[in-house]
Amino acid sequence: AQSVTQLDSHVSVSEGTPVLLRCNYSSSYSPSLFWYVQHPNKGLQLLLKYTSAATLVKGINGFEAEFKKSETSFHLTKPSAHMSDAAEYFCVVSGPPEDTGRRALTFGSGTRLQVQP
């Protein structure tokens, strides 16, 4: 089975300060990992994905994440928060595309990011 745990339900930062959203995963195989963002009343937008290539993954809007197998973590970071980053962020794990039973996306419970002016 695969699962993902987002360690913080809410994170509040000041504009211009770094962002760290924490995610741990559990998987019995080499997973694909994603971060998605959801703004109010909107769908999900893919920020970045890890698919067994480089462990440091760069995404859109200045976000990046590092895959650490030894720690089973995939934390999302951004050097400087912007007001427009306020949203809900989901860490997601998926199995191999060829594995019918595991390739559906399994979502974490989400982290709501607040950015204070």
Place this chain on the structure above:
Amino acid sequence: KAGVTQTPRYLIKTRGQQVTLSCSPISGHRSVSWYQQTPGQGLQFLFEYFSETQRNKGNFPGRFSGRQFSNSRSEMNVSTLELGDSALYLCASSYLQGGIGYTFGSGTRLTVV
């Protein structure tokens, strides 16, 4: 190019009724997946269709069903609606079956009263 289109955006239904939601994937995408999002359960996988065949199914009762047409458009049906079915239903499309990097639509918000 156009994104994933879900219709309608909002829907209000009465308990016991049935409802059909529609999803048009990105042109060329052949895989369509459906997810349910609720405050209590978060985002949960419903099912995936590829080339008009259901390839994967989540842990939902048989009241939830779907289909995919030859043009890759998909519909999801919920029969005998319950209050707990109130949710945001999201559709995602991908070029490959179980492909990496799904594109999500904006969702259909279903309210059951």
